Amino acid sequence: MMIYTLTLNPSIDYIVEVDRLQLGGLNRMNRDLKLPGGKGINVSRILKRLGADTTAMGFLGGFTGDFIEEALHNEGIPADFVRIRGGETRINIKLKHGGETEINGTGPVIAPGEADALVEKLSVLKEGDLVILAGSLPSSLPADYYEQLIQMCQKQGAKFVIDTTGEPLRRALPYHPLLVKPNHHELAELFGVVIETREQLIAYGRKLLEEGAQHVLISMAAEGALLIGDNEVFHANVPPGKVRNSVGAGDSMIAGFTGTLALGGDFMEAFRAGVASGSATAFSDDLAERSLIEELRAKVSIEKIG
Numbered sequence: 355m356m357i358y359t360l361t362l363n364p365s366i367d368y369i370v371e372v373d374r375l376q377l378g379g380l381n382r383m384n385r386d387l388k389l390p391g392g393k394g395i396n397v398s399r400i401l402k403r404l405g406a407d408t409t410a411m412g413f414l415g416g417f418t419g420d421f422i423e424e425a426l427h428n429e430g431i432p433a434d435f436v437r438i439r440g441g442e443t444r445i446n447i448k449l450k451h452g453g454e455t456e457i458n459g460t461g462p463v464i465a466p467g468e469a470d471a472l473v474e475k476l477s478v479l480k481e482g483d484l485v486i487l488a489g490s491l492p493s494s495l496p497a498d499y500y501e502q503l504i505q506m507c508q509k510q511g512a513k514f515v516i517d518t519t520g521e522p523l524r525r526a527l528p529y530h531p532l533l534v535k536p537n538h539h540e541l542a543e544l545f546g547v548v549i550e551t552r553e554q555l556i557a558y559g560r561k562l563l564e565e566g567a568q569h570v571l572i573s574m575a576a577e578g579a580l581l582i583g584d585n586e587v588f589h590a591n592v593p594p595g596k597v598r599n600s601v602g603a604g605d606s607m608i609a610g611f612t613g614t615l616a617l618g619g620d621f622m623e624a625f626r627a628g629v630a631s632g633s634a635t636a637f638s639d640d641l642a643e644r645s646l647i648e649e650l651r652a653k654v655s656i657e658k659i660g
């Protein structure tokens with residue numbers, strides 16, 4: 355079984371560290387790091403480290419697109435992207451200044467023929483494959499573009515997971531995604547509410563089940579995560595550690611979860627591996643290495659709370 359990841363708006367994540375940010379002044383970097391990014395690409399990088407079969411797909415353009423393709427190649431990750439001609443893949447700035455400030459680009463324009471070419475590429479999908487649709491929908495694509503991709507997955511007999519926000523997430527739910535993984539802020543935003551308690555989080559998570567999701571994973575950064583299924587709710591604590599760079603923690607969680615299922619694990623093992631992978635990435639500069647994920651897996655405690 356192959357896990358395909360689709361990243362419609364990849365990025366180079368440019369991680370910049372300064373001692374103290376002076377707005378309006380000259381700042382000098384202590385350190386910087388350029389990483390291949392975008393949600394699906396991050397998922398593929400962790401899947402590969404966990405030993406699951408993965409292929410990364412999406413749109414890439416310009417020299418920044420070349421950088422990402424080369425980085426994937428160097429890590430032995432098969433990549434099959436549509437090359438776009440309307441601009442360069444974006445660069446997202448991740449500023450570390452004691453806190454974490456992110457400035458994400460909008461991304462290049464994707465032409466209608468390029469959009470259709472990606473849908474066409476999904477004809478390689480086979481019964482039982484899993485597709486992970488992850489990240490924001492570029493504004494140049496039609497509002498139903500994720501649905502076009504999902505319909506192609508279903509035509510080919512593949513399951514799908516979707517990790518996006520707002521309207522594109524809502525429109526995907528009636529197609530019964532295997533998993534959705536909003537973080538607590540995204541869940542509140544989806545329903546236009548302020549969520550203050552865990553009970554409220556669970557109640558809104560259940561609404562996603564009612565709208566069609568098969569499983570709902572709500573990530574809560576240092577507060578761990580909730581897994582909500584038809585009849586049960588579980589909470590996982592995060593293992594101890596020092597946060598270094600939490601960019602990609604959510605993507606790592608999806609990779610840990612789906613990779614474990616693909617390798618034959620059950621949903622509880624998948625949940626444990628998901629939390630361990632998310633935290634291992636939060637405790638690393640780049641995405642997590644397998645050794646740290648394995649070490650943290652044993653330190654995640656899961657409790658049935660409903």
Ligand SMILES: Nc1ncnc2c1ncn2[C@@H]1O[C@H](COP(=O)(O)OP(=O)(O)O)[C@@H](O)[C@H]1O
Pocket residue numbers: 537538572573574575576578579592593597600601602603604605607628629630631632633634636
């Ligand atoms: N500060 C942190 N400390 C420990 N684990 C973390 C931290 N931030 C993220 N994680 C882990 O990564 C998972 C996903 O992180 P989260 O920030 O909720 O997602 P996203 O990156 O999608 O916003 C969390 O459920 C947790 O397991």
Ligand SMILES: O=P(O)(O)OC[C@H]1O[C@](O)(COP(=O)(O)O)[C@@H](O)[C@@H]1O
Pocket residue numbers: 363365367390391392393394396446458488489490491600601602603604605606
């Ligand atoms: O497609 P979006 O929503 O703009 O997100 C892209 C950004 O999200 C990331 O994939 C990180 O996501 P998470 O921290 O939620 O795991 C970065 O690599 C990238 O810069």
